[in-house]
Amino acid sequence: MASSSGWRRVARDLRDRRFIDAYSVAIVAFVLAVVSVVGYGSDQLRWTVVLAALGLLVLRITIPETGPEPSLEDLLLDRFAFDAVPLADRFKDAREVWIFAPSGVNLLSGHHCELLRAGPLSRTGGIVRVVVLDPSRDIAVDLASRQLDDSLDYPMHNFRTALTTTVSKLAAMSHWQVAGSFQYRMLAFNPGFSLVAIDPSIRGGRIIVEFHAFYNEATSSRMHVELTRKQSERWFSYWSDQFERIWTDSVTPGA
Numbered sequence: 666m667a668s669s670s671g672w673r674r675v676a677r678d679l680r681d682r683r684f685i686d687a688y689s690v691a692i693v694a695f696v697l698a699v700v701s702v703v704g705y706g707s708d709q710l711r712w713t714v715v716l717a718a719l720g721l722l723v724l725r726i727t728i729p730e731t732g733p734e735p736s737l738e739d740l741l742l743d744r745f746a747f748d749a750v751p752l753a754d755r756f757k758d759a760r761e762v763w764i765f766a767p768s769g770v771n772l773l774s775g776h777h778c779e780l781l782r783a784g785p786l787s788r789t790g791g792i793v794r795v796v797v798l799d800p801s802r803d804i805a806v807d808l809a810s811r812q813l814d815d816s817l818d819y820p821m822h823n824f825r826t827a828l829t830t831t832v833s834k835l836a837a838m839s840h841w842q843v844a845g846s847f848q849y850r851m852l853a854f855n856p857g858f859s860l861v862a863i864d865p866s867i868r869g870g871r872i873i874v875e876f877h878a879f880y881n882e883a884t885s886s887r888m889h890v891e892l893t894r895k896q897s898e899r900w901f902s903y904w905s906d907q908f909e910r911i912w913t914d915s916v917t918p919g920a
Contacts (some may be wrong), residue, residue, distance in 0.1 A: 684895040763862035770827035791845025799851035850915035
């Protein structure tokens with residue numbers, strides 16, 4: 666008798682539409698085996714055994730192979746690890762992009778903004794939503810500057826200056842005549858992470874989270890994690906909800 670974990674795996678596979686063909690063949694084989702057992706004679710019995718064995722064999726191939734535990738080094742990476750799939754490739758075919766970053770100085774470089782314009786913003790139905798820290802919140806900006814500039818051995822930017830530049834850039838982007846939808850808002854404080862979501866509303870979407878921590882050698886040293894729904898529906902939904910809550914709690918410029 667299958668264990669409870671085995672039945673949960675089958676339910677999860679069916680929910681995610683995995684191994685549908687294998688399960689279909691297995692069900693048919695079991696049904697035929699049950700039907701054949703109604704008959705009498707050795708031929709029927711042999712076919713019963715053959716069909717039951719076929720069903721079990723097909724079902725067995727859906728069981729994942731037992732292998733070594735994945736290393737955390739393969740899941741938790743620094744910023745350089747994502748150069749293997751640069752943002753240029755990620756934005757090119759995207760239809761929806763969410764960005765939260767305190768200053769957005771790296772994610773919203775001139776080059777990346779052009780990629781957003783030529784990518785999701787060039788398409789009807791394309792969506793780009795951006796949230797950065799509110800530059801009018803002096804205390805929050807000072808604290809973010811201490812964490813993101815002063816706690817680095819090798820800082821590259823002045824946080825307040827970078828934030829002011831980014832906000833001006835976002836204001837200019839809001840006036841672009843594009844097919845897609847562009848919106849930006851500002852948050853009252855830094856929650857301690859940055860987030861980029863690529864097509865988060867579809868099955869193949871990805872969310873990248875960067876944790877700011879307390880001290881880093883450089884911005885590239887910060888720990889990242891890249892999530893897909895296939896890896897974890899729970900944590901993908903968690904971080905998707907984090908952005909939605911940030912979006913709800915942030916303010917539209919001029920509002």
